[in-house]
Amino acid sequence: MRISKLAHAVCVVGVLVSGAAAQAADEAPHSMTGCLRQGSAAGSYELTDLGLADGPKSVAIAASTADLSGHVGHKVELTGTTVKSGDPAVHTMSISGIKHIAATCP
Numbered sequence: 001m002r003i004s005k006l007a008h009a010v011c012v013v014g015v016l017v018s019g020a021a022a023q024a025a026d027e028a029p030h031s032m033t034g035c036l037r038q039g040s041a042a043g044s045y046e047l048t049d050l051g052l053a054d055g056p057k058s059v060a061i062a063a064s065t066a067d068l069s070g071h072v073g074h075k076v077e078l079t080g081t082t083v084k085s086g087d088p089a090v091h092t093m094s095i096s097g098i099k100h101i102a103a104t105c106p
Contacts, residue, residue, distance in 0.1 A: 029096065032059050033077045035105035036068060047078055049106055056091035064095035075102040 035049040039061070045068050047059040061068070062083040080095040 027081050029079055029081055031077050031079045031099075032091075032093070033101060034059070034075070036071045036074055036076050036078075038072055045072070047076075049075075058091075060085065060090050060092040062092050062094050066095050066098040068095070068098060071098060071100060073105060074100060075105050076100055 032047055032050060034047040034051070037046050037048050038044070039046050045061040045064070047061065048057070050056065050058065059078070061078075062085070064080075066078075077099040078093065078095050079097040079099070080093040083092045083094050085092040
């Protein structure tokens with residue numbers, strides 16, 4: 001009985017640690033390059049023309065600490081973290097930095 005409780009405790013700790021590692025991986029900053037476009041709602045933005053063979057075709061911007069307004073229509077590299085959205089097919093990010101690549105988009 002004592003071994004069974006110990007084994008159960010070890011399993012629970014393992015699940016918690018692996019869940020925390022997966023959450024930390026989701027929160028790791030990463031960069032995406034594409035064309036910054038005005039979103040459908042006022043004051044919203046999206047990154048399109050990512051040029052990826054596999055993966056998302058666009059990135060929804062949930063929030064940004066960087067001023068994106070002056071870069072609409074430009075090719076940029078956005079850095080930030082993934083944000084969970086209601087639609088798992090949509091890659092959504094919170095932006096912490098922007099790097100200007102080109103004044104025009106493809």
